[in-house]
Amino acid sequence: MKSLYFSRSKRLANSFVFILPLLILYEAGIAFYGSALKNTADTITKTPLTLFGKSGSLVFNLLVIVFLLVAVFYIEKEHNLNVFLYFPMFIESVVYALFIGYVAGFVVYKVLFPYLLAMPFHWETGGGILLSVGAGVYEEIVFRLLLVSAFYLFITKVLKASKPLSAVVSIIFSALIFTIMHYIGGLSGAFTYTSFMFRMLSGIILACIFMFRGLGIAVYTHAIYNVLAVLKLFQG
Template sequence: METSLEQRLPAKNPRMSAPEGELETQPLGYWQATARPLTSLVFVLPMLAIYETGVLMLGPDAIRNGVDVWLRQFLGLMGLGQYFLLPVLTISILLAWHHLKSYPWQFRPTNLPLMAAESMVLGLLLLCLAYFQASVMQMQVVAASAGPEVNTTAKQVVAYFGAGIYEELLFRLMLIPVLIVFIQGFAFPKLIATFAAMLISSLVFAAAHYNFFVPGGDPIDGYTFLFRLSAGLIFASIFALRGFGIAAGSHAMYDVLVAFS
């Protein structure tokens, strides 16, 4: 019997013809799902709300995160000084990232407690590294985002939530992709460009805490600089492997743990 052309052709694979966001027919595992921008956004929203609400309620006593101040000053120079514009832009960036990747608009609420636990574990591991490095170098353990004096007041904890979100927003979510594209423009492979971007962003992150870089920063100190550089590399690695939400959560958890340790 003669076979038609349609019968002779191989069956279409729906995974080869569907857009990226429509390829998934099976639920994603925890590690994949929680690295996506939408889940990251839902996870960090409570921290964002605590920080912005806390700053408003504390008024003049509030400790505003330095990166938050820089970003608001930059927006103000552009004539965009509305108070809630920065958190709205943060949310918009994550939504746009999710849209551009064509990911499905869904997430599992049951992943959120696990993300909190993962952030706590990573924060504890970073704290252990900080104490080990401090013992070797005879230095004081510092928060990755705080000045030399760390206290346990509510205003300091509120500031740490802001640090987790806005420092990861600037130094990881915004800076690393821009650096990767820039470095690839010099014909470097993407892998090398990624590692270089992580290192450069970590150097900028560490330097941003000192008075040679910003007014009112800490006096330059080689020991604390080395730790903050190490912390920046760790946060960059977490961002690359686990996404924005876990990077912001582990950053905030580490700073809070330092305050209470």
């Protein structure tokens, strides 16, 4: 039973259905707040849709509907559509988010840099929660689903490296790019050694979660951690 849960919860189709509420929440919030609040990874993901001009948002929404229908069809075909699957996935994500906040936070802010305790989140609460959700969805799609997968396939298929080595290199390089991107763009923060190390460590943890537990749980872990950080649960 436990192995069945781990197998089903990791599948991309179940992950997509799982993250759909976060995607809807973020897109509705952007429509309310305005595009100036967009997450950088969101902008990267939707850049190809600018070819459609003002219809870009409509095309994106249609793609979301198509992916949802395909995901539901695939799950039904496999006879494993079970809404009760998503509750333990959410709880698992909460556990990982608390691990990042308390354990990774302790390592960076108490052990490595005990005299520099500034956390990397200083957003206004309403917009900050919206950005937290967007970061969870789009940064995991860009930096984990696309980047980790691309690195892994390139290293295993082109460079012919072993799978364990490919996984380690993919995780580290994707985490490094993920960290650097937080200092680029209009919503970027000032560089500090603490924020760099914390984001690097978080990127490694999230990449591991993606590889071993799937996209959906990685998305919720990221989003839940960000929301709790905005609410200052991990500060003090």
